[in-house]
Amino acid sequence: MKKEDTVKLISAEGMEFVIDKEAAMVSQTIRNMLTSPGGFAEAEHGEVTFPEISAVILEKICQYFYWSLQYSRGKETEFHIEPELTLELMMAANYLHT
């Protein structure tokens, strides 16, 4: 995986998730950060920090990104969500426009 094809998402605790840029772009918010011409620091370094999203939620979100890519390619499986994560995940999804 070439570095320019990946992004690093960093949770509130500092946990780092390196994922495909294509997957991260499922989120409209991240897409804007990485592509807007204003030269966000995020776009330059390929790193986005989410001080309000915990690692467990961010991991789930990364799973969703990949699930979503598969779904749009025709693999329509079910996406499992643990009940105890739902509310927090929902808030994060709202923030990420996902």
Next chain:
Amino acid sequence: MGAACSRKRDQLDNVDGFDRGVSGRYCKSGSSKWLATTLSRPILEIQREKKKCPSLLELCTHKIREDIDNYVSFSTLPRDLSQQIFNELVKSQRLTDVSLEAFRDCALQDLYLGDYPGVNENWMDVISSQGSSLLSLDLSGSDVSDPGLIYLKDCVNLQDLNLNYCDQISDRGLKHISGLSNLRSLTFRRNSAITAQGMAALSGLVNLMKLDLEKCPGIHGGLIHIKGLTKLESLSIKWCNCITDADMKPLSGLTNLKSLQISCSKVTDFGITYLKGLQNLSVLNLEGCPVTASCFDTLSVLVSLLYLNLSRCNLSDDGCEKLSSKFHIYPFLVCRVKKVLRWPLTYGYFLLTELGNLKVLNLGFNDISDACLIHLKGLQNLKCLELSDTEVGSNGLRYLSGLCKLESINLSFTVVSDGGLRELSGLTSLKSLNLDARQITDAGLAALTSLTGLTHLDLFGARITDSGTSHLRNLKNLRSLEICGGGLTDAGVKNIKDLSSLSLLNLSQNCNLTDKTLEMISGLTGLISLNVSNSRVTSAGLRHLKPLKNLRSLTLEACKVTANDIRRLQSAGLPNLVNFRPE
């Protein structure tokens, strides 16, 4: 993570609520004619949405819906998220008085609970806990009663309140909402307990723009209390058969009114005179009111009118006894009137020509004839004209031939015959034409071949035979077609089989049609509704319908077809078929 501020209040305009997930208790069952238009859209949407990946937000909402009983409170969520969960629960009918508790103090803005099962007094506490955040509340069809409305006192910012069909609410309940001065829209349809006295509570609602009191039979005398609500733009008191001329007087100063519905009341020409000052009125519905052509005195000054419904009134050709006294008011009329001397009794209709902006005019079910139509000549903006069940005949149609913006004409049950249809041949904007009249025959259809924009053609009772259908071959945009006069055989269907835009086809009452007809129309895969009742169609012919995957309604009454035959067809490949006869 701040809550997004954007409010999704798209349901707001949809007060009539036909688009809801919840099945409305008060939905009218539509005629087959409307079935096509109401059913066609959801199908397209289903197909389009299939490919779309659900967002994580949607997945979370669905997950919460499934486990709703495990949630105690959503009050820690940003408002737009708890709103989204609430809407989802209502849509899927998972909300109960127990799960409602989780929404206490959520600062929700919109609670659309119209026709929702089980809504009663006990729900009001949580509803009122939204406090000053609540902007829109729909409790229509609920069992909420007068004391329940006390709770709304805290919801001081409420803008829209829907209490349609709440038959437990009376004057006393109205009193509790009298302080909600931010209300913009209030609707109270079909409430027999509200009286003139109770309506005093409305006098303080100074910001009200829309008031709907349809089917409230006890409000006679009460409109005096809305006299000061000068922001009012829309008022409906239709089907209030208690409403008389006296009730019109308080409306005379409501100059912001744009829409006024007083159909099926007792208002006469005299009552209409009170409306003279309503210069912004664009919609006026007088259907079924005992008004005559004399009311045109008043109507002709309402120059903003776009929509005028005078169906089922007391209009006749003879309507202007009073006009002689008018000559001094409209001196310019005298000279112009000479030109119409052949119709000395129709001066009243002449006044109609002043309404040059009119787009929709309904004169149906009146005792009027050709003489009136000459005065429609100047209504150059007319798009829709209803003349059904009148004495209008072929001679009158020539006055319509210049109305080139006309998109819809209804001439059903008139005395128009084949010879008159020539006059319509230049109206190339026409999309909808109703010629459901016995004296229309094949010869008349020849005049319609130029109307290639037609999407709806109703020849229900016309005597059309096989040779007549050849004139329909070029009407490729037809989406609905009805030919039920009895004269059609399989040979005629040959001319219909290539009208590939058809979604509704009614060929019932043509008793010589056979299975061959079903075979021929098997290529009309856009069909949503098909009726071939009273024909020689048999169960053996049903197999030809298998390609009609979009079919939702199939009617084969009085044929050699049983309900079980159709059910077999349904399970063999017509999953969309929801409505069939025999059943």
